Amino acid sequence: xxxxxxxxxxxxxxxxxxxxxxxxxxxxxxxxxxxxxxxxxxxxxxxxxxxxxxxxxxxxxxxxxxxxxxxxxxxxxxxxxxxxxxxxxxxxxxxxxxxxxxxxxxxxxxxxxxxxxxxxxxxxxxxxxxxxxxxxxxxxxxxxxxxxxxxxxxxxxxxxxxxxxxxxxxxxxxxxxxxxxxxxxxxxxxxxxxxxxxxxxxxxxxxxxxxxxxxxxxxxxxxxxxxxxxxxxxxxxxxxxxxxxxxxxxxxxxxxxxxxxxxxxxxxxxxxxxxxxxxxxxxxxxxxxxxxxxxxxxxxxxxxxxxxxxxxxxxxxxxxxxxxxxxxxxxxxxxxxxxxxxxxxxxxxxxxxxxxxxxxxxxxxxxxxxxxxxxxxxxxxxxxxxxxxxxxxxxxxxxxxxxxxxxxxxxxxxxxxxxxxxxxxxxxxxxxxxxxxxxxxxxxxxxxxxxxxxxxxxxxxxxxxxxxxxxxxxxxxxxxxxxxxxxxxxxxxx
Amino acid sequence: xxxxxxxxxxxxxxxxxxxxxxxxxxxxxxxxxxxxxxxxxxxxxxxxxxxxxxxxxxxxxxxxxxxxxxxxxxxxxxxxxxxxxxxxxxxxxxxxxxxxxxxxxxxxxxxxxxxxxxxxxxxxxxxxxxxxxxxxxxxxxxxxxxxxxxxxxxxxxxxxxxxxxxxxxxxxxxxxxxxxxxxxxxxx
Numbered sequence: 190x191x192x193x194x195x196x197x198x199x200x201x202x203x204x205x206x207x208x209x210x211x212x213x214x215x216x217x218x219x220x221x222x223x224x225x226x227x228x229x230x231x232x233x234x235x236x237x238x239x240x241x242x243x244x245x246x247x248x249x250x251x252x253x254x255x256x257x258x259x260x261x262x263x264x265x266x267x268x269x270x271x272x273x274x275x276x277x278x279x280x281x282x283x284x285x286x287x288x289x290x291x292x293x294x295x296x297x298x299x300x301x302x303x304x305x306x307x308x309x310x311x312x313x314x315x316x317x318x319x320x321x322x323x324x325x326x327x328x329x330x331x332x333x334x335x336x337x338x339x340x341x342x343x344x345x346x347x348x349x350x351x352x353x354x355x356x357x358x359x360x361x362x363x364x365x366x367x368x369x370x371x372x373x374x375x376x377x378x379x380x381x382x383x384x385x386x387x388x389x390x391x392x393x394x395x396x397x398x399x400x401x402x403x404x405x406x407x408x409x410x411x412x413x414x415x416x417x418x419x420x421x422x423x424x425x426x427x428x429x430x431x432x433x434x435x436x437x438x439x440x441x442x443x444x445x446x447x448x449x450x451x452x453x454x455x456x457x458x459x460x461x462x463x464x465x466x467x468x469x470x471x472x473x474x475x476x477x478x479x480x481x482x483x484x485x486x487x488x489x490x491x492x493x494x495x496x497x498x499x500x501x502x503x504x505x506x507x508x509x510x511x512x513x514x515x516x517x518x519x520x521x522x523x524x525x526x527x528x529x530x531x532x533x534x535x536x537x538x539x540x541x542x543x544x545x546x547x548x549x550x551x552x553x554x555x556x557x558x559x560x561x562x563x564x565x566x567x568x569x570x571x572x573x574x575x576x577x578x579x580x581x582x583x584x585x586x587x588x589x590x591x592x593x594x595x596x597x598x599x600x601x602x603x604x605x606x607x608x609x610x611x612x613x614x615x616x617x618x619x620x621x622x623x624x625x626x627x628x629x630x631x632x633x634x635x636x637x638x639x640x641x642x643x644x645x646x647x648x649x650x651x652x653x654x655x656x657x658x659x660x661x662x663x664x665x666x667x668x669x670x671x672x673x674x675x676x677x678x679x680x681x682x683x
Numbered sequence: 684x685x686x687x688x689x690x691x692x693x694x695x696x697x698x699x700x701x702x703x704x705x706x707x708x709x710x711x712x713x714x715x716x717x718x719x720x721x722x723x724x725x726x727x728x729x730x731x732x733x734x735x736x737x738x739x740x741x742x743x744x745x746x747x748x749x750x751x752x753x754x755x756x757x758x759x760x761x762x763x764x765x766x767x768x769x770x771x772x773x774x775x776x777x778x779x780x781x782x783x784x785x786x787x788x789x790x791x792x793x794x795x796x797x798x799x800x801x802x803x804x805x806x807x808x809x810x811x812x813x814x815x816x817x818x819x820x821x822x823x824x825x826x827x828x829x830x831x832x833x834x835x836x837x838x839x840x841x842x843x844x845x846x847x848x849x850x851x852x853x854x855x856x857x858x859x860x861x862x863x864x865x866x867x868x869x870x871x
Contacts, residue, residue, distance in 0.1 A: 543769070543770075543771040546769075546771075547765070547766060547771050547772065548749070550769070551751055551762050551765060551766065554765070555752070555762060559728070559751060559752040560752075561749070561750045561751075562746070562748065562749055562750065563736035563745045563750075565736075571735070571737075575735070575737065575745075577750070585746035585747070589737065589740040589744065589745055589746075590740075591737045591740060591741075594738075594741075595735055595737040595740075596735055596738045597708055597709055597712065597734070597735060597738035597739065598733070598734065598738070599733055599734075599735040599738070600731050600733065601731055628825050628827070629825075658825055658826075658834060659825065662705070662822055662823040662824045662825050663705055663823050664834070680735065680738070681732075682738070682823075683706065683708075683709035683742075683823075683835060
């Protein structure tokens with residue numbers, strides 16, 4: 190078995206992560222607390238040192254804390270932002286070693302095996318860590334040991350480092366709470382008189398297992414390095430950006446297109462490897478005078494075919510003012526969607542791709558959401574019997590059914606002035622400065638408003654729709670509102 | 684004597700045509716019914732009257748309709764030109780609100796020729812361009828003999844034709860077979 194290098198683990202505990210985060214943004218003097226409403230009580234979530242010195246503690250009701258300390262300043266807590274802050278610290282900690290994981294919600298764990306010498310030894314590394322964190326205004330307790338358990342124990346109880354292979358000596362005087370045990374187990378151990386780790390390590394193992402189950406001794410062994418414990422580093426999110434720096438500035442459109450095509454090829458390789466397709470692409474062109482211009486391309490559907498995306502950039506690149514020349518190009522897939530590999534067959538039409546490209550090209554001119562299609566909707570109300578959706582984000586459906594004839598054009602109802610208020614269609618009427626005489630009318634078709642929805646124009650109640658054929662030729666869709674008698678035109682047939 | 688309707692009605696492909704009159708939209712819908720593939724309908728977004736897909740469904744499946752809402756006519760012409768040149772939509776319908784000149788009309792005609800797709804401009808009366816291949820006037824007619832509620836009698840008048848004679852026909856749309864039937868005009 191290989192045991193050339195002893196594993197070394199650093200555990201960093203941020204006892205005041207939440208309040209440090211807020212105070213970094215907005216420094217305050219005096220006692221400060223973050224409050225969180227839990228089960229109808231506003232409780233203290235996190236405190237700064239000044240408040241702790243006054244005897245306040247996390248978890249106490251906020252009103253009590255105000256009674257103790259009238260000049261306590263407070264702010265609502267934001268656990269999600271704290272979580273993001275912890276992730277940011279994790280990214281920062283990657284500067285020390287590549288193997289960094291999260292510990293609970295307020296700590297980090299770093300496997301610094303074989304990286305300490307890069308910083309001039311373990312002591313220097315810890316000092317560097319402490320200095321940087323305190324300069325950033327973050328309170329941290331750092332422990333170093335052979336195992337994750339030992340490092341955790343040292344970080345939470347007393348701070349310090351355990352020398353290689355001497356975990357028990359370093360930990361023996363620490364209380365049993367340093368073993369990451371449950372509250373109940375710690376109390377029970379206290380009743381048995383086992384208060385420190387040394388007490389526990391020298392006690393007989395079999396009765397302890399019988400009394401507390403295997404987890405107690407597992408924690409002890411993990412702390413002393415007799416049982417392994419893994420550190421899970423988080424996966425970095427994939428990065429879809431490529432760039433190119435040019436030795437000489439360029440300015441001709443064909444040169445920029447050539448550069449874009451090289452970047453696109455690289456980017457599409459990345460997209461293909463991860464089975465994703467780009468939905469929004471952004472090309473940043475930096476000019477010699479440090480100014481930069483952006484070309485954004487929104488695609489009608491996820492794509493990763495460089496030869497198809499390139500012509501779509503043509504219009505955007507044509508509008509770019511190159512100035513004294515462009516010397517850096519950066520292409521990024523801003524929005525990425527999963528796109529599985531598909532079987533190409535002779536029946537899959539290439540025609541569809543061409544249409545999507547056309548939608549993209551039109552979309553770059555008038556906005557992708559302005560290219561629309563109709564989707565069927567389930568309603569009797571004429572204006573609601575269909576929906577309009579952006580074509581790039583919907584699929585066509587063919588569930589169109591009409592029982593009664595519907596007009597080709599539909600418009601906001603025009604009232605017919607000067608007609609009699611009878612429930613049968615008027616013999617003569619004027620509409621849009623044209624006079625019509627009714628030749629034949631079929632109806633009525635009664636449509637009731639949908640009371641469960643707020644509908645514009647339907648406050649007049651039910652409508653009786655009539656198809657009216659006029660002697661002049663035009664076929665109109667009229668309706669009569671019996672509850673407030675008047676006639677309206679709402680549509681025109683083919 | 685009335686010339687042959689079939690010589691000019693399925694509109695000549697790869698050209699831009701114009702239609703005016705109160706039934707222009709239904710004329711476009713009839714053209715769309717024979718088009719193989721997606722139809723692009725370009726309209727200005729401020730227009731109060733909207734197309735009703737349920738009203739279009741007797742003519743063709745509304746799923747094959749794409750609508751481009753444009754800001755003004757210039758944008759509409761640009762979109763139409765792009766779509767015609769691309770050739771992936773067999774029919775592009777463009778609603779026009781201002782007169783278009785010879786230059787714009789010719790550009791549309793050239794791009795239709797490149798992309799081999801047909802263009803149809805719905806124009807207000809008298810606002811066409813001389814570059815159009817043909818110009819039609821479509822108007823509904825009252826049909827005293829049909830059943831109430833499903834009459835679709837119309838008069839299609841060919842008022843400009845670059846390659847043929849003019850004429851006027853009465854037609855009726857048959858919803859069941861989705862075909863246009865020529866009706867012999869009754870004596871007037």
